[in-house]
Amino acid sequence: MSDNLVPIDHSAFKVSQVMIILLNLLAFILNAPWLALMVTLFMLLGTLLKVPGFGFVYKVALQPLGWIKPHVLPDHPEPHRFAQGFGGVVMAVGSLLLFLGSSALGWGMVWLVTALAALNAFGGFCVGCAVYYWLSRLHVPGFRQSPPPGAFPGMRPKGEAIHDS
16 A cells, blocks of 8 residues: 555444444433543543544444444544544543533533534544644644545545455
C-alpha cells in the first residue's frame, strides 16, 4: 500500500461508535453520569492503546459470531485516534460537569459526542478525522497525514475492501 496506508477494519470503528451512542443514550435516560464516565474511560483507554475504545465488543463477540463482517480499507490510523481522543476529552469535561452539578452543559457535551459518533457511524463522515486532516494542511506539528487518495477529508476511504484469506 502506498502513502503509508495500512489495512484498517472500519467495522471495529463502527461498532465502537454505536456503543458510544447506545451507552450515552442509556446514561442520559437513566441520568447516570457514572455511565458517561465509563464511556469516557473506554474512549481514552482505546486512544492510549491505539484501538477503538469499544472494539473489543466487535473482536470478542460480534465478529466471531459472524454478526458483523470485517470491512478492511487502506487508511491512516492517526486521524481515527485523534478523533477518539478528542471525543474522549470532550466526554471527560462533560462527565466532570455532570458530577459538579452542571447537568445542562454536561449532558450537552455528552450529546455532542453522541451526535458526532452517529454522523460517523451512519453517515460515514468523521468530524475529528476531518479536523486532523485540516490541521495537517496547516502544518501543525504532529499532524502529518493527508487523506487517502480520492477521499474527502473525514470521509471513509474509497476503493475496494481488503479481504484477508
